Amino acid sequence: MGNTVRGSFLPADPNDEPIIRPRDSPWKQEATLSVIVLKKSDIPDNGAIVVPASAWLKIAVFRVGDRLAAIDNRCPHAGYDLWDQEGGDFNGTTIRCIWHGFKIDIWKGKGQDGTPHPTFPVTLVGDEVHLVVPDDI
Ligand code: FES
Numbered sequence: 001m002g003n004t005v006r007g008s009f010l011p012a013d014p015n016d017e018p019i020i021r022p023r024d025s026p027w028k029q030e031a032t033l034s035v036i037v038l039k040k041s042d043i044p045d046n047g048a049i050v051v052p053a054s055a056w057l058k059i060a061v062f063r064v065g066d067r068l069a070a071i072d073n074r075c076p077h078a079g080y081d082l083w084d085q086e087g088g089d090f091n092g093t094t095i096r097c098i099w100h101g102f103k104i105d106i107w108k109g110k111g112q113d114g115t116p117h118p119t120f121p122v123t124l125v126g127d128e129v130h131l132v133v134p135d136d137i
Contacts, residue, residue, distance in 0.1 A: 032136070038129040043068075046092055048083045053133045059120055061131060062106050064092050069106040070131050071095075072118040076111055077102045 036051055043049050043063040050073050051059045060073040060083040073082050075097040082088055082095050082104065089096040096103045103112040109119035121132040 032134070033132050034135055036131040036133060038131065040124060040127045040129055043129065047087060047090065048095075050081070050083055051131060053120075053131075054137050057133075057137050059131065059133065060088075060095070061122060061129065062090070062095075063129075066124055067107075068122045068124055068129060069109075070120040070122040071104065071106055071109060075099065075102055076104075076115065076117060 036053065038049070038051070038061065040063070043061055046064055048060045048062040051061055051070075053059050058073040058081070059070050061068065061070045071082075074080075075082050077097065077100055080097060080099045082097055083090075089098055090106075093107060094103045094105055104110065104117050106119075109117050111117050123130050
């Protein structure tokens with residue numbers, strides 16, 4: 001999987017959206033951040049990989065061509081994985097939980113009922129994917 005680069009990073013502007021739009025706001029102005037570096041080729045086109053970011057947080061990093069999105073991999077309905085070893089029900093925009101059908105727009109970071117779903121900054125730098133996560137989550 002990827003390498004973790006530790007360091008103290010601050011968002012350019014902590015008031016900027018959408019650095020993270022969490023339900024329970026792990027993002028703090030003084031948070032230290034880690035950049036998890038992945039290879040673009042690790043992520044299937046029109047698919048995702050799951051990155052364990054902490055003991056309880058797994059992040060699904062989706063790629064559609066050169067477009068990336070990173071979201072909390074837990075389904076907000078009952079907490080099952082949205083993306084697992086078998087993959088997921090993804091149409092390029094929406095991940096549909098295979099358990100009971102809840103849908104999340106990965107680009108908007110919103111569930112089908114309009115509730116925000118946690119997202120994380122992710123960018124393509126050459127052939128590397130840089131995923132930014134707060135350290136204290
Ligand atoms: S756990 Fe995902 S829809 Fe129920």
